[in-house]
Amino acid sequence: MKVLKFGGTSVGSAENIRKVKQIVKSQPDDVVVVVSALGGITDKILNAAKMAVLGTEYFNTEITEIRTRHEVVVDDLFEGEQKLEVWEEVSLLLDELARIIRGVSMIGELTPKTMDKIGGFGERLSSYIIAQFIDHAKWIDASQMIKTDSAFGRALVDFKLTNQLIQDAFSGFSGICVAPGFVSSNSAGEYTTLGRGGSDYTASIFAAALNVSVLEIWTDVDGFMTADPRIIRKAYTIESLSYSEAMELSHFGAKVIYPPTILPVYQKNIPVQIKNTLRPEGEGSLIRSSQPNGKDRPIKGISSISNISLITVQGLGMVGVTGISMRLFGALARENINVILISQASSENSISFAVDTLKAETAEEAIRIEFDREITGQQINKIEVENELSIVAIVGENMKHTTGIAGKLFNTIGKNGINIIAIAQGASELNISWVVKDSDLRKTLNVVHESFFLSENVEVNIFLLGIGLVGGNLLKQILQQQEKLLKEKHLKLKLVGVANSKKMLLDRDGIAIEGFKERLDAEGQASDLKAYKEAVIRMNIFNSVFVDCTASDYSSDLYADLLNANVSIVTANKVAASSDYENYLKLKKIAKQKGIKFLFETNVGAGLPIINTLNDLVNAGDQILKIEAVLSGTLNFIFNTISAEVPMSQTIKMAKDEGYSEPDPRVDLSGIDVVRKLLILVRESGYKIDREDVAINKFIPDAFFDGSMEDFWSGISGLDADFEARRKLLEAENKCWRFVAKYENGQAEVGLQEIEQGHPFFDLQGSNNLVMFTTERYHEFPMIIKGYGAGAEVTAAGVFADIIRVSNL
Numbered sequence: 001m002k003v004l005k006f007g008g009t010s011v012g013s014a015e016n017i018r019k020v021k022q023i024v025k026s027q028p029d030d031v032v033v034v035v036s037a038l039g040g041i042t043d044k045i046l047n048a049a050k051m052a053v054l055g056t057e058y059f060n061t062e063i064t065e066i067r068t069r070h071e072v073v074v075d076d077l078f079e080g081e082q083k084l085e086v087w088e089e090v091s092l093l094l095d096e097l098a099r100i101i102r103g104v105s106m107i108g109e110l111t112p113k114t115m116d117k118i119g120g121f122g123e124r125l126s127s128y129i130i131a132q133f134i135d136h137a138k139w140i141d142a143s144q145m146i147k148t149d150s151a152f153g154r155a156l157v158d159f160k161l162t163n164q165l166i167q168d169a170f171s172g173f174s175g176i177c178v179a180p181g182f183v184s185s186n187s188a189g190e191y192t193t194l195g196r197g198g199s200d201y202t203a204s205i206f207a208a209a210l211n212v213s214v215l216e217i218w219t220d221v222d223g224f225m226t227a228d229p230r231i232i233r234k235a236y237t238i239e240s241l242s243y244s245e246a247m248e249l250s251h252f253g254a255k256v257i258y259p260p261t262i263l264p265v266y267q268k269n270i271p272v273q274i275k276n277t278l279r280p281e282g283e284g285s286l287i288r289s290s291q292p293n294g295k296d297r298p299i300k301g302i303s304s305i306s307n308i309s310l311i312t313v314q315g316l317g318m319v320g321v322t323g324i325s326m327r328l329f330g331a332l333a334r335e336n337i338n339v340i341l342i343s344q345a346s347s348e349n350s351i352s353f354a355v356d357t358l359k360a361e362t363a364e365e366a367i368r369i370e371f372d373r374e375i376t377g378q379q380i381n382k383i384e385v386e387n388e389l390s391i392v393a394i395v396g397e398n399m400k401h402t403t404g405i406a407g408k409l410f411n412t413i414g415k416n417g418i419n420i421i422a423i424a425q426g427a428s429e430l431n432i433s434w435v436v437k438d439s440d441l442r443k444t445l446n447v448v449h450e451s452f453f454l455s456e457n458v459e460v461n462i463f464l465l466g467i468g469l470v471g472g473n474l475l476k477q478i479l480q481q482q483e484k485l486l487k488e489k490h491l492k493l494k495l496v497g498v499a500n501s502k503k504m505l506l507d508r509d510g511i512a513i514e515g516f517k518e519r520l521d522a523e524g525q526a527s528d529l530k531a532y533k534e535a536v537i538r539m540n541i542f543n544s545v546f547v548d549c550t551a552s553d554y555s556s557d558l559y560a561d562l563l564n565a566n567v568s569i570v571t572a573n574k575v576a577a578s579s580d581y582e583n584y585l586k587l588k589k590i591a592k593q594k595g596i597k598f599l600f601e602t603n604v605g606a607g608l609p610i611i612n613t614l615n616d617l618v619n620a621g622d623q624i625l626k627i628e629a630v631l632s633g634t635l636n637f638i639f640n641t642i643s644a645e646v647p648m649s650q651t652i653k654m655a656k657d658e659g660y661s662e663p664d665p666r667v668d669l670s671g672i673d674v675v676r677k678l679l680i681l682v683r684e685s686g687y688k689i690d691r692e693d694v695a696i697n698k699f700i701p702d703a704f705f706d707g708s709m710e711d712f713w714s715g716i717s718g719l720d721a722d723f724e725a726r727r728k729l730l731e732a733e734n735k736c737w738r739f740v741a742k743y744e745n746g747q748a749e750v751g752l753q754e755i756e757q758g759h760p761f762f763d764l765q766g767s768n769n770l771v772m773f774t775t776e777r778y779h780e781f782p783m784i785i786k787g788y789g790a791g792a793e794v795t796a797a798g799v800f801a802d803i804i805r806v807s808n809l
């Protein structure tokens with residue numbers, strides 16, 4: 001035999017009741033079907049009664065709506081003679097209900113006893129209709145079998161008597177019977193009810209009394225999910241869980257089953273199968289006795305409750321004093337306040353507990369009254385209430401067998417900048433709960449869900465700034481690689497923000513790269529860097545990375561604010577890392593302290609692995625003694641391309657067209673770009689250096705850099721003849737020009753040099769770069785890194801690699 005329980009949504013309409021019939025009919029076993037009232041009906045009944053006692057006539061509207069809901073269902077489900085018969089019986093029940101509510105209105109009194117009498121009408125109505133609809137089903141009056149005390153509203157079951165009555169009623173029974181949930185009666189035969197979740201309880205009581213093979217709870221969700229699916233789209237159904245895990249998850253928000261109702265079946269070790277009436281083919285969740293399974297994940301699910309207040313009672317006078325907790329929780333119990341989480345440090349000087357925000361004020365008042373003497377005597381000096389909080393809990397029996405869960409949990413949460421306000425873990429190790437701000441809840445659930453591999457993929461959320469040559473190429477490369485990364489590395493790169501100097505667009509759900517430009521143009525708001533930054537911070541998305549592909553010289557606050565909000569930074573823009581040494585150091589420090597990344601590999605040598613190599617050398621204890629390098633792709637290209645046929649001014653235009661130069665090529669020609677790169681290399685080598693410490697030997701007069709861009713382009717060809725004459729002389733001497741950066745013994749300089757054949761710089765072709773590190777370990781033969789040093793494609797690839805580094809793959 002089996003017990004099947006159908007909830008309010010499952011029996012909420014004629015269409016759903018047909019599904020119920022199908023499910024019941026397809027059972028090979030004898031079945032007891034326990035049903036809730038049609039969805040929303042119990043609330044309406046209780047509301048009508050409350051309206052009646054308040055003396056408003058609105059209760060009549062509710063009664064009419066209750067009648068119509070049932071009429072529509074009966075009309076739809078039955079035909080001809082049967083319809084009349086069923087409606088006649090249903091009408092009688094509805095008339096009785098209306099009479100009682102009118103009585104309440106006349107007397108102006110609504111006792112718990114009356115509430116219980118009318119509270120079960122919804123179940124009596126629905127069970128009767130369903131019993132008639134399922135051929136050969138028998139209706140049984142569960143209220144006369146489940147016997148309770150007379151505590152109206154939440155009666156206590158007399159299990160001995162109840163089990164006997166149920167067993168007697170079912171002796172020799174076979175077939176299908178339908179029973180109302182929630183209803184019970186006292187020894188005088190008066191109606192009582194079983195409290196919240198009462199229909200689950202009825203089903204559990206029947207299942208235990210009849211010792212059935214399984215209790216099936218049919219509801220409107222697929223079962224227990226790994227997290228709230230409204231927040232975590234990747235949440236999925238938990239196949240099997242223990243009674244304790246189910247209780248813990250239900251207690252914290254997953255209202256799949258009402259926890260105390262599990263007790264009777266738990267005691268008899270009867271499995272509970274959760275199924276979705278609207279999707280019966282789904283696997284659902286199976287609750288059974290704990291069978292720690294090595295293959296199971298250490299945690300089964302994450303649950304949460306919002307609108308929590310945390311109350312902290314603090315005072316040195318509490319230390320070592322017995323009875324404080326007893327009085328504290330006694331005071332709360334007297335006010336009927338449910339305490340959801342308790343945390344007390346071993347110092348005993350404070351105790352914090354969480355309650356529903358609606359109860360916070362009453363709780364504070366109750367404590368102030370209870371501890372009036374201690375507050376006056378300053379043994380207790382602080383009672384603090386913090387609102388707008390949420391509790392999050394991870395639940396899993398296997399946590400007991402696994403070390404490092406708490407470490408991993410709090411490390412991931414911390415890295416994402418989420419502040420933990422209180423923590424509690426019971427010694428059963430079944431549950432770790434902690435308190436965060438409501439505004440951090442979504443992010444917390446996301447990172448925890450992901451970090452415990454409840455979801456298969458690691459997600460990195462990208463906010464891109466700048467979609468010119470480098471940014472545009474980057475998006476193309478991500479688009480090309482996205483699927484492969486997802487499939488092979490389980491890395492999901494999601495674009496959640498994109499901006500250029502005209503427009504900006506943010507979307508937490510993701511911006512498809514294909515067609516992003518059209519969407520940016522159509523939906524984007526006017527670009528505003530401050531607003532973009534603030535939106536990134538406000539969105540508070542987990543695993544966020546801000547990718548800067550502009551050359552903008554904005555305030556240094558931008559990066560600092562983002563890093564402080566735990567958003568990693570990947571930048572092709574050299575401005576920040578080459579700004580004041582103090583600012584560079586500050587940004588690196590924030591990133592380190594927050595456990596996130598500030599990466600700028602492409603700042604030197606575009607996609608060449610220069611900074612990472614330097615970091616490896618230094619981290620492994622090497623010391624950089626000398627740096628000699630050709631660091632400008634643009635300048636190297638110019639000096640390699642200039643000839644009798646191609647004058648210097650033309651090579652500048654060519655470098656720009658090839659995408660080597662800065663958006664403003666004067667930054668390259670003035671040597672500023674190379675100074676920036678040298679500063680970054682020297683700093684990453686571990687030395688303090690600022691811009692004024694670098695000597696620049698310019699090869700184009702300052703006057704060309706002072707005017708407008710137009711002035712520059714129109715004037716620069718004036719230098720062509722002189723350059724060509726000098727070039728010829730150089731060529732005759734078998735030498736070439738290279739713009740060289742050098743650092744040694746605290747001296748830094750950049751400038752044009754004549755390079756002789758045989759020198760490593762001499763054969764450096766096109767826009768290539770070359771860096772030579774002379775170190776304590778690479779002494780006689782310096783380490784050389786050489787290759788494309790500029791170009792949108794290689795730079796974008798370097799930025800891409802940094803983004804992947806952020807994901808910690």
Ligand SMILES: NC(=O)c1ccc[n+]([C@@H]2O[C@H](COP(=O)([O-])OP(=O)(O)OC[C@H]3O[C@@H](n4cnc5c(N)ncnc54)[C@H](O)[C@@H]3O)[C@@H](O)[C@H]2O)c1
Pocket residue numbers: 465466467468469470471499500501502527529549550551552572573574602603606633659660661662663789790791792795
């Ligand atoms: N091209 C290379 O070889 C190379 C190599 C290494 C590093 N970089 C660096 O990459 C960066 C980008 O270079 P690029 O050639 O792609 O430049 P670009 O001019 O082609 O693109 C710049 C982008 O930034 C946007 N932008 C500029 N100011 C902005 C602002 N205040 N707010 C929002 N958007 C803004 C522009 O609209 C444009 O989309 C530069 O910092 C450059 O130094 C380039």
Ligand SMILES: N[C@@H](CCO)C(=O)O
Pocket residue numbers: 602603604605606631632633634635660661662668673789790791
């Ligand atoms: N403008 C830069 C790009 C690479 O940083 C160069 O020419 O080297």
